Amino acid sequence: MIDIADILRNMSVPPGSIVRYDGLSGQTSAGTSAATMTGRIVAFRAPHWPDPLTLEGLFQMLQQPVAGDLESTLIAMIERRATELALPDGALLVEHQSEHRRPWPDLLSFLVAITKSTGRVWLRSKRPALSRIVGSRSLSMFIPPVFVARIFEERS
Numbered sequence: 001m002i003d004i005a006d007i008l009r010n011m012s013v014p015p016g017s018i019v020r021y022d023g024l025s026g027q028t029s030a031g032t033s034a035a036t037m038t039g040r041i042v043a044f045r046a047p048h049w050p051d052p053l054t055l056e057g058l059f060q061m062l063q064q065p066v067a068g069d070l071e072s073t074l075i076a077m078i079e080r081r082a083t084e085l086a087l088p089d090g091a092l093l094v095e096h097q098s099e100h101r102r103p104w105p106d107l108l109s110f111l112v113a114i115t116k117s118t119g120r121v122w123l124r125s126k127r128p129a130l131s132r133i134v135g136s137r138s139l140s141m142f143i144p145p146v147f148v149a150r151i152f153e154e155r156s
Contacts (some may be wrong), residue, residue, distance in 0.1 A: 038145065039142055039143050039144045039145045039147075039148060040101070040142075040143050040148045040151075040152075041094055041097075041100045041101075041140050041141065041142055041143070042100060042101055042102065042103055042104075042140065042141060042143055042151065043096060043097075043098075043100035043101065043102050043138065043139070043140045044102065044104070044109060044110045044113035044114065044138065044139055044140075044141075045102060045105075045110060045137065045138040046107070046110050046114075046136075046137045046138065047061070047107055047110075049061060053133065053134060055070040055071060055074065056070065058074065058107075058111075058133075059073075059074070061107055062077070062107055062108060064077070071130065074111075074128075074130065075127075075128050075130070077108060077111075078108070078111050078112050078115055078116070078128045079128065081108045081109060081111075081112050082112045082116060082124050083124075085104065085109060085112060086147065086150040086151045087122075087124065087141075087143070087147065087151070088124075088143065088144060088147050089123070089124045089125065090121060090122065090123050090124070091121070091122045091141040091142060091143060091144075092120060092121060092122075092141065092142045093117055093119075093120045093121060093122060093139055093140065093141050093142075094140050094141065094142050095140065096138045096139055096140040097140065100140045103151050103152065111128075111133065112128075113139055113141070114132050114133060114136045114139060115128035115129050115130060115132050115133060116128055116129075117132065117139060117141075122139075122141050
């Protein structure tokens with residue numbers, strides 16, 4: 001006969017373990033606990049562009065010279081802009097709604113958001129996937145409370 005206590009001892013996580021994530025804790029600039037605050041959802045939307053969209057067309061929309069290796073140049077521009085955005089290194093993508101605020105309405109910020117997202121997650125360190133640009137017109141991401149003030153202070 002199997003003893004229930006033997007089964008419980010065989011669990012991979014000890015029964016007294018506590019899983020903790022500190023990314024949503026800490027102090028906000030107002031001195032209140034960020035863990036008690038709610039994060040925000042921010043949106044990124046593509047402007048109207050020609051169909052079919054080409055790299056040359058994107059460069060014209062970005063008001064950049066159309067010369068050289070356009071793909072490598074665009075990837076470098078996306079990577080540079082990704083370091084400038086006051087976003088966490090990773091963020092959960094959520095269902096897009098038109099009322100979500102757009103702190104960065106520019107085309108390059110949209111390209112950063114769309115090309116560095118995969119499935120339900122945005123990752124700053126992800127290599128941009130330019131194939132995600134075609135067919136993807138908008139996305140929204142959940143921003144944890146500790147990043148909200150920086151995003152909206154940057155935009156004021």
